[in-house]
Amino acid sequence: MTTSAGPAGFWSYTHRDDEIEEGRIRRLAQKIANEFEGITADEFDVFIDKKDIRWGDEWRSRIDSALSGSTFFIPIITPRFLKSEECRREILTFVGHAKSLGLEELLLPILYFDVPQLRDSDPSDEVVALVAERQYVDWTKLRLENEDSPDYRKEVNRLAARLVEIIEKTAEVEPPPVTLPDNADADDEPGMLELMADAEMALPGWASVMDNFNEELREIGERVAKANEEMAASDARGGGFAGRLRITQQLSNDLKGPVDRMSQLGNEYSAAVVAVDPGVLGIIRMVEEEGVTDENAEQVRSFFEVVREAGAQNRSMVDSLQEFADSLHGPANLSKSMRPVIKKMRASLQHFMDGKAVWDEWDRRISEVSERLDLS
Template sequence: MTNAQPVGFWSYTHRDDHLDGGRIVRLSERIANAFEIITGEPLEIFLDKKAIEWGDAWRMRLDSALTGTTFLIPIVTPKFLMSQECRREVITFAGHAASLGLDELLLPIHYVNVPQLTQDAEEHPADEVVELISRRQWVDWRELRLEDEDSPAYRKAVHDLARRLADIINTAPPALPIELAPLNQAEEEPPGFIEIMAEMEEALPAWYETVQQFSESIASIGEESSWAAAEFAASDARGGGFAGRMRVTEELATRLAEPVEKVDALGSKYWSELAAIDPGVIGIIRRASEEDISPEDREAARVFFKEIKELAGITATTTSQLQEFSNSIEGATQGSRRLRPQFRSIQAAVQKVIDSQTIINEWSRMADDVDLGGDDHQ
């Protein structure tokens, strides 16, 4: 793989490929072949996420100027959005591409209908990965996947997609790092490296506090659920039957209204704040890796990186607990039509925190790879 050679990372679930008779993998091969016919240059596509080469190539290209010839091509299906690994890939790549002003290098293929990407979106809880995908010009393959692979319609669609990849490479502007806007917008003079680092350092405790508030609200939801379980048992013991259970369900829905609303708001706030500054922070970490930064900037970076590592460690524990809670209420989403929307809202909010952890973990990983001439940030 040469430095200039374009590379595509084919992000999909193996189960989807199996269920579709291997057509997803074959599609990647057809696109690579069409690209080489059109351009005369090979397009290497990485498929096997279990291979060491996937992770090595992924990280190496994201951390270097090679990002400008690196595509992520997510094969979007309902199962894709259920895969935390696939979600993590989209979030990480989107942040890196945006940090260089190259959003078009994330090229989703809408393979099987995902309601949130269609006119039915308002019936489903907001999904931040779907939002990242919807901002791009995704390719609609929902009907094409039902075509014979050798049909004229299918072959033309493959050709058009390969041509689009070639056009993006040929017409994309040079990678330009995105500057992180100051958190204090009242400043008239553009902030320097140290000022930005100082503002980011001040913001870190606020994000941790948001996660703590989120956990407290989840705990209150758990208490209300325990109350309901005890009430169900008492009602059954009195012979209350389904009518008694319905009464408890209705009261539980009322008692959950406030904490569910708070959880939803906290999850959205946490994700939106982190996602908004993700490209800028990635740019800052890249800037810190340059050899020509001043001793003062180097020290500011060292302190900031240490704070990032601490935040990543603390929030990782909380996020793991939230994931367990979300899994525990999976069955409840189907148990009652009255409670279903609330439990889905809880799961969507928890997912926002889990996805936010992906952003923080990537900052921590990048910071670990920067040599600042000391080990304070390790």
């Protein structure tokens, strides 16, 4: 697969947001690209339409070839963006690769519609946290300006100039050493096997979180089943809708504890996966670049298998959680008292969906590297 080596930006947004804005989001992408070319005399290749096969081909090629200091990911942050599993997956994938190479500045979020969570001192949403820690561009007022107004054009120029500045700054960036959490006792320059051992030791911790999460899920299921029995008994006594309402309100109160614990576990899980993501991607890239020897081939295969098995367990759990979440449509419509609880449960599920996106990327890269190095 061939790829352009020139400056490029991958535009990530929801099509509905662009429809609401009557195409202004797509036009903004092209205006920035045109301004960049005017400043530098170099073309800025902007990838806008994810339905175009070229977007996907270039995306995979650039992140797999260790990116470069001129490949940007520009997410258009809106409330709808944060609800889009596809958009969340893209930003998590890019950030993992960028951090593994010390190129975090290549993530350039544009805040298009206000997102109140960004003002939280410690956002629980991992994607919101990633955006908050970057120097995002606030476009919430500029989107109301005429596209030909001086203020709008000045900010387009400012953003294009920032791209140029980042490219110049990152031109000589050397990839950081591959590190993983809790490896303080490792040598200053650990080798491939030490790094794989550190990553392997992190996996059981995630399995424990998943076990605890399933325990909370079991408790919630039992309480829901009990409420259903009570409703049936109330109906038999002629309790009517008032009886059902009382039981539903009690169920909402009973679920707050386990749902709060579920939310906390989800936060811990996604934060841990995202934190270790750059290290695992760095290990995979190290294996790809250094190759394997007769001495370490078996250890590499074993590490890849551990990651794949853990990923398979994650996907299985997420599928089960998704089925459970889908079953909540009925209770959510019974009483408004249930809506906040179910909303929080769905938010907890999103944390595990984010983790699945990271695991899927590891699995994809491992499959490609294993085939290339004949490690199957």
